[in-house]
Amino acid sequence: MAMTVVITGGFGTLGAAVGRAFKAAGANVGLIDHALSPTDEVAREFTGQCLLGGVDLTSFDAAQAALRTVAAKFGGLDALINVAGGFRWETVEEGSLDTWDDLYSMNLKTAVSACKAAIPLLIARGGGRIVNIGAAAASRGGLGMGAYAASKSALARMTESLAEELKDRNITVNAILPAIIDTPVNRQEMPDADFLRWVQPVSIANVISFLVSAQASAVTGAQIPVTHRC
Numbered sequence: 001m002a003m004t005v006v007i008t009g010g011f012g013t014l015g016a017a018v019g020r021a022f023k024a025a026g027a028n029v030g031l032i033d034h035a036l037s038p039t040d041e042v043a044r045e046f047t048g049q050c051l052l053g054g055v056d057l058t059s060f061d062a063a064q065a066a067l068r069t070v071a072a073k074f075g076g077l078d079a080l081i082n083v084a085g086g087f088r089w090e091t092v093e094e095g096s097l098d099t100w101d102d103l104y105s106m107n108l109k110t111a112v113s114a115c116k117a118a119i120p121l122l123i124a125r126g127g128g129r130i131v132n133i134g135a136a137a138a139s140r141g142g143l144g145m146g147a148y149a150a151s152k153s154a155l156a157r158m159t160e161s162l163a164e165e166l167k168d169r170n171i172t173v174n175a176i177l178p179a180i181i182d183t184p185v186n187r188q189e190m191p192d193a194d195f196l197r198w199v200q201p202v203s204i205a206n207v208i209s210f211l212v213s214a215q216a217s218a219v220t221g222a223q224i225p226v227t228h229r230c
Contacts, residue, residue, distance in 0.1 A: 001075075002026055002027055002028050002074075003022070003025075003026075003027040003028065003078045003079065003212075004027065004028040004029075004030070004070065004071070004074040004075070004076055004077050004078050004079075005019075005022045005027050005028070005029055005030070005078060005079040005080075005081060005212065006030040006032060006066075006067055006070050006077060006079070006080050006081070006114075006118070007019050007022075007029065007030065007031055007032070007081045007083055008032050008033070008057055008080075008081070008082050008083055008084035008110060008111075008114050009032075009033060009034075009082075009083035009084030009085065009133075010029075010030070010031025010032055010033050010038075010051070010083065011031060011033035011035045011037075011038040011039070011042055011051075011053065012033070012035075012083065012183075013181070013183040013184065013185070013201055014083050014133070014181055014183065014201045014204060014205075015031060015033070015081075015083040015084075016031070016038075016042050016045070017201035017202055017204070017205045018081055018083060018201075018204070018205045018208055019031055019045075019046060019049075020045065020205070021202070021205035021206065021208070021209050022209065022212075023045075023046065023049065025209065027078075028049065028050075028073075028074040029046060029049040029050070030049065030050040030051075030052065030066075030067075030069075030070030030073075030074070031046060031049065031050070031051045031052070032052045032055050032057070032066045032067075032070075032084075032114075033052070033053050033055065033084070034053075034054070034055060034056060034057065034084070035053055035054075036053045036054045037053045038051055038053065050069065050070045050073050050074070052066050052069060052070070057084055057109075057110035057113050057114055058105045058106075058109045058110055058113060059113065060113045060116060060117065062113075063110075063113040063114045063116070063117040064116075064117040066117075067080075067114065067117045067118055067121060068117075068121070071121050076121065076124065076125045077118060077121035077122060077125060077128065078122070078125055078128045078129065078212075079122075079128055079129040079130070079131070079212045080114055080115065080118040080122070080128075080129070080130045080131070081130075081131045081133075081208055081212075082110065082111040082114055082115070082130070082131070082132045082133060083133050084106070084110045084111070084114075085106050085107040085110065085111075085133060086102070086103060086106035086107065087103075087148055088102070088103060088147065088148060089144040089145065089148075090144055090146075090147060091143070091144050091146075092146055095147070099147045100147045100150070100151075102147075103147045103148055103150075103151040104150075104151050104154070106151070107148070107151035107152055107154075107155055108151050108154045108155050108158065111132050111155055111158065112158060115130055115158075115162060115173075118130065119166070119171070122169075122171050123169055123171070126170060127169065127170025127171050128170075128171050129171070129172050129173075129174075129211060129212045129216075130162070130166075130171065130172070130173040130174070131173075131174050131175070131176060131208050131211050131212065132155055132158075132159050132173070132174070132175040132176070133175070133176050133178065133204075134152050134155050134156050134159070134175040134176065134177045134178075134223065135148070135149070135152040135177055135178065136177045136178060136179045136225055136227050137149055137152065137179075138152035138153045138155075138156060138177070139177075155175065156175055156177075156223055159173055159174065159175040159221065159223070160221045160223075163220040163221030164221065166220075167220055167221075172211070172216065172217065172219060172220035173220055173221065174211050174216075174219060174220060174221065174222045174223075174224065175222070175223050175224065176204055176207055176208060176211075176224055176226055177223055177224060177225045177226065177227070178199050178204055178225075178226050178227065179198070179199055179225075179226075179227035179228070180193070180197075180198045180199065181198060181199050181200075181201060181204070182195055182198035182199065182200050182201065182229075183201065186198070196229065197228075197229060198229060199226055199227060199228070199229055200229060203226060203229070204226050207224060207226050211224075
């Protein structure tokens with residue numbers, strides 16, 4: 001029986017790369033995104049899979065409905081990959097307090113909602129995997145990074161707590177901590193940067209694939225940096 005994997009933020013560059021890795025391995029793939037529809041390229045690539053747009057993952061009801069839809073289509077759920085999130089560079093002095101709420105919602109609440117919705121589905125399967133996308137930048141706040149680093153730090157603590165909560169249920173919970181990811185949006189926003197130093201989405205997807213595999217059954221509560229392009 002093929003594995004079923006749900007990827008939040010699945011229409012974006014990293015989400016689609018993770019989806020491709022699992023699809024190539026023969027898994028059933030559910031891509032969930034706040035965007036109303038995927039690009040034409042993603043839609044073509046994932047024909048026959050489950051693509052759900054317009055999902056507000058800050059709402060538990062919406063997250064639960066989306067994950068149940070994927071599980072119903074494929075007969076269950078084996079893994080949840082929380083890619084959904086956002087970034088904003090903003091100083092405390094000149095920024096808005098709303099930014100802190102917005103990044104909390106995008107980077108933490110979406111993951112908590114999706115995890116909460118996934119837990120009963122994974123338990124029904126006899127166990128499974130959860131992988132969250134954190135950030136290397138969360139280890140130490142930098143200039144203009146306060147709200148982002150705080151939200152990703154909160155995601156790290158949630159990952160650790162949930163790993164403890166589920167360790168006796170045959171469910172592992174881990175986080176990936178990327179540095180800057182080589183995406184078209186990042187290239188556009190930082191045109192003078194050295195792109196050759198940025199992490200490739202496929203490299204992150206490969207580490208996630210390992211964490212979801214049987215070989216990683218003893219790894220839970222880990223925060224794994226993926227920060228270099230070699």
